[in-house]
Amino acid sequence: MGPDMHTVRAGGRGILATAVTVVCAVTVLAAPGAAFAAPKPTPSPGASASAGTSASVTVVPDKDLEAVRDKLDKLYHDAAVATDAYNAAEEAAQKQSAEIVGLAKKIVKGQQRLDELKERAGRAAAAQYRTGGLPDSAKLMLSDNPSEFLDGAGRVLQGERATKALIREVTRTQQDLKQYAADAADQWNRLEAGRKAKAAAKKKITQRIAAAEKLESTLEKKQKERLAELERESAYQAQTAWLDTGILDDIHSKASAAGKKAVAFATAQLGKPYVWGAEGPDSYDCSGLTSQAWASAGKPIPRTSEEQWKQLRHVDVKDMRPGDLIIYFDDASHVAMYIGDGAIIQAPRPGRTVSIGGAGSMPILGVVRPDA
Incomplete structure (x- = not known):
């Protein structure tokens, strides 16, 4: 039992340290702030260019307003799709962070249980050492009271059974700790992948909105009014067709x-x-x-x-x-x-x-x- 308990002790320190590190890191990632904020996008030439828009600074002719409206619809639709991806990544991150913290707490609790089991095992080993040394047949021959010996032998048998149960529990606790650590690592990888996905979605959102805003900025006041009128007409026609069914x-x-x-x-x-x-x-x-x-x-x-x-x-x-x-x-x-x-x-x-x-x-x- 000595070498096994040494292994448990060394492994336990590593798992406990991992748990503490995980909790600290998750606390930073899950904290409210810039990572989860939705800042108002600022139009910029770089963002517009990276979004792939062909908007120019020249005034758009009235005959091209339908094309402008189609382009704006596509840009805002792309932004909506990216927003859904961003929201999904954020929701998943919140769940994964909570799961990691929960697993870390299980690791700490499991390590405490393992320490308790090790202490009990140490006491059992010491007691066995103090009462050991002679085979049972010799103890029976030297005993003045065979019935007392038999009673003692029964208690020893109970002790052996308890020791075996203790060993099983130690083994099970070690396995649980390893599984908790593996699950935490898996959730951590998912959290990191989600962080990257969210960052990519955020970039796409800001690019598409910036491109749309820049495109709209090329329109004169009357053209903007006409564009809004075209949007209302399109929505009205679609609603009328739906109601006409x-x-x-x-x-x-x-x-x-x-x-x-x-x-x-x-x-x-x-x-x-x-x-x-x-x-x-x-x-x-x-x-x-x-x-x-x-x-x-x-x-x-x-x-x-x-x-x-x-x-x-x-x-x-x-x-x-x-x-x-x-x-x-x-x-x-x-x-x-x-x-x-x-x-x-x-x-x-x-x-x-x-x-x-x-x-x-x-x-x-x-x-x-x-x-x-």
Whole structure:
């Protein structure tokens, strides 16, 4: 037992040191600050160039405004996709950080248990040494009271069984510590990979928004007004086409109690600015608004529109009710909350505020229900 206990002691110090290091590092990575902030992007020539935009400083002719609108839609859509990736990486990092801290606590607790077991094993070994030396047959011949000897032999047998159980527990604790350390290392690698993914998404977001802002800055006032008019016309035409299908004739479901709370929360955010990566209370991105609205109703849901589409129950459009979430575009890159009468509340995109719009103004992927 001596060499084994020495190995346990040496290994334990290494595992405990690893646990302390992991906790300290995770505390730094998970601390609120610049790493999780959503700073307002600043347009720059470098960012625009790296985003691959061909915007120039010349004034765009009116006949080209449709092309400009298409370009802006693509830039903001790319920013929305990257925002979803950023939010997913942040959500995963929070879970992984908590998991690492939990594993580190298990390592510390396991090391304390191992120290206790080692102390018990040492006491058992010392007792065995003091009472050992003669074989059982010799002890029986020299004993004045055979019954006492037999009683003692029974206690020795019990002690041997206890010792074996102790050894098994020591072995099991060592194995647990190794597994905890391996799991912590795996979560750490995931955390680091997520950090890189989040940094890449953040870079893409700022590039796309900067490129869009620069493109818009080339327009004259009247052109900007005409561009806004084109956007409204496009949304109106899409909403009209959707309503002309008679869809509202089939939608009669009333909001659930939780759905009413979610709608009330979302409504109270009207007018607050869109900020990518934000989930309140002063600003929101699209899924930040919907996830916080349902959290306020006592029903936590995934943070991103993609995960909301993947994890929440799908319902038919004709069966949707106020509070349900409408997922838009083939890549599930946008989400809004249905509030009834063919309308939605949404955080649209950078430069806009939380507002009411038409449910059919964008291509609908499907509808999900948080409180199914």
